[in-house]
Amino acid sequence: MKIPFNRPARVGAEIEHIRDAIHRAKLSGDGRYTAACQAEISRLAGGGNCLLTHSCTAALEMSMLLIDLVPGDEVILPSFTFVSTANAVVLRGATPVFIDIRPDTLNLDERAVEEAISSRTRAIVAVHYAGLPAEMDVLNAAADRHGLVVVEDAAQAIGATYRGRSAGSLGAMAAFSFHETKNVISGEGGALVVNDPRFVDRAEIVREKGTNRRQFLRGAVDKYTWVDIGSSYLPSELVAAYLYGQFEQxxxxxxxxxxxxxxxxxxxxxxxxxxxxxxxxxxxxxxxxxxxxxxxxxxxxxxxxxxxxxxxxxxxxxxxxxxxxxxxxxxxxxxxxxxxxxxxxxxxxxxxxxxxxxxxxxxxxxxxxxxxxxxxxx
Ligand SMILES: Cc1ncc(COP(=O)(O)O)c(C=O)c1O
Structure with a gap:
């Protein structure tokens, strides 16, 4: 009998929730299952503003759009990570600056950060490798000294903690993955948790193709229009319905x-x-x-x-x-x-x-x- 590296699990009411989503005739994004997942993720990630996305890759791309990277800007990240961490930077025309990892935790080596900072540095992406948080206090202190934004690549880290604080609450923003290899899954899936109030309103817009559609749906504006750069980062309600079944367990x-x-x-x-x-x-x-x-x-x-x-x-x-x-x-x-x-x-x-x-x-x-x-x- 073969033993694979991963088996995507169905753990509870995923199929009933998908059936219910179909029954409700609301299959595009931002329905009741998306809202329910966002509330759960926000709770588990320390209370930040959560937006469900179709992948962690998408959430990382959103984070780099939100900090307005331009060509020539630099972002510090570990070389020992998944390509999406770096692609999010490169897609903005900016330069990933690779630093080494610690031999004990395999997380980026916070002692290597100062040397990597230049006049073009805008952000540090802290990958929480294997669901173990990086040395966030040291990284945040360096970021404060140099006016940088810290983004957590928490793809693997839902439920982990650092000095009693939840992964996802430790940077300005955090990106999670619900890819089928992760702990909690929806096939493909992700979320961006926004902790820094500077990015909250714009995050909604960037996720909705650069429109203020979400404000419109809330009744905050009387028509919706193109107000900023953005793309389509929402998952379907079918995906959110599966994911919610996982969060229940x-x-x-x-x-x-x-x-x-x-x-x-x-x-x-x-x-x-x-x-x-x-x-x-x-x-x-x-x-x-x-x-x-x-x-x-x-x-x-x-x-x-x-x-x-x-x-x-x-x-x-x-x-x-x-x-x-x-x-x-x-x-x-x-x-x-x-x-x-x-x-x-x-x-x-x-x-x-x-x-x-x-x-x-x-x-x-x-x-x-x-x-x-x-x-x-x-
Ligand atoms: C550290 C890290 N960042 C980003 C990603 C991308 O996640 P997704 O497949 O949800 O886009 C992964 C996926 O394995 C990852 O391990």
């Missing part, structure tokens, strides 16, 4: 993932004696059990372990191919230092299957990882 989903994550951590902790690295969560943070990764002792051993697991029918993919060294990243970006940690980690990291209801599968994964790790590294 949010605690059960998080608990289940954390159980599998903790089981991996306990059962595989002994791999450290064979030279493997395991995830580390600082005391002042909580993560959300989004990713369980291993860092193999060498790149060769990582590739062999992935191949051996694949031969057993178990998918344990690596990521990310560093953006600073990707063909397009080299063309449009700028790097600070040699990004040695990024290069090293991305050559040695693999992720274990982790999804809602992974329990039994995880036991087999643990057994096979030990088997191969002993042969390869013992």
């Amino acid at each position: 949010f605690d059960a989903i998080q608990q289940d993932r954390m159980q599998t994550w903790t089981r991996y951590a306990e059962a595989l902790g002994g791999l450290e004696a064979l030279g493997f690295g395991l995830p580390h969560c600082p005391d002042h943070c909580t993560h959300n059990g989004h990713i369980f990764y291993l860092i193999a002792p060498t790149a060769v051993l990582r590739d062999r372990l992935i191949a051996a697991m694949k031969a057993d029918g178990i998918d344990t993919p690596f990521h990310y191919v560093p953006l600073h060294d990707a063909p397009f990243g080299r063309k449009v970006g700028r790097s600070i230092g040699d990004l040695a940690v990024t290069d090293d980690i991305s050559s040695r990291l693999l992720r274990l299957p982790l999804y809602f209801g992974a329990g039994e599968d995880a036991e087999r994964v643990i057994e096979r990882v030990w088997h191969h790790a002993r042969l390869l590294a013992g």
Whole structure:
């Protein structure tokens, strides 16, 4: 029996909600399910103003539109991230400035930020890798000193906390993902949470193709028109209906993932004696059990372990191919230092299957990882 890396879960009333949305004959965006999801996300993310989007990619693009990036502007971000973090910058004609990550949390290294700041820097994007928040107090202090905007790429981080505060409440804006690989899903999906009041009104407009349609629907203006730059970032009510079914089971989903994550951590902790690295969560943070990764002792051993697991029918993919060294990243970006940690980690990291209801599968994964790790590294 094959064990995939991810199984998109249906956990509750998703189908009933979709049926209900169809019955209500309201399928475009911003109906009752969108509103219900936004209220839930806002609650989980510390109370900011939430706008549902069709992806985290869209939410990141909105954030870069909202800060009015222009060609020549620079945005600091880790090289060890998904392409959407950087594309949002490049789509505005601006320059992504890649910095290294910390070897312990794999989040952007806040100590590298000062050196990366230039007269053109406008923003820092803090990726909360594996659902573990970056060092936000340090990043916000640097941003305050230099008049920069901090955006959280919280794609993976719903429900995580930093010094008791929720992911999504830690920057001026935060982008979440509900892609089918995330903890809470709708196939494709996302949200932008806006905390800084400067961006709240415009965020609505940018999401509605640059029109003030939302104000019109609220009765705040008597006709709606084109008032700003924007695009179509709303998801359909069908997508929101599925997502709402997931949010109704949010605690059960998080608990289940954390159980599998903790089981991996306990059962595989002994791999450290064979030279493997395991995830580390600082005391002042909580993560959300989004990713369980291993860092193999060498790149060769990582590739062999992935191949051996694949031969057993178990998918344990690596990521990310560093953006600073990707063909397009080299063309449009700028790097600070040699990004040695990024290069090293991305050559040695693999992720274990982790999804809602992974329990039994995880036991087999643990057994096979030990088997191969002993042969390869013992
Ligand atoms: C860190 C990060 N940012 C952005 C994204 C993009 O999310 P989406 O697929 O919802 O556009 C992802 C997706 O995996 C991600 O991991």
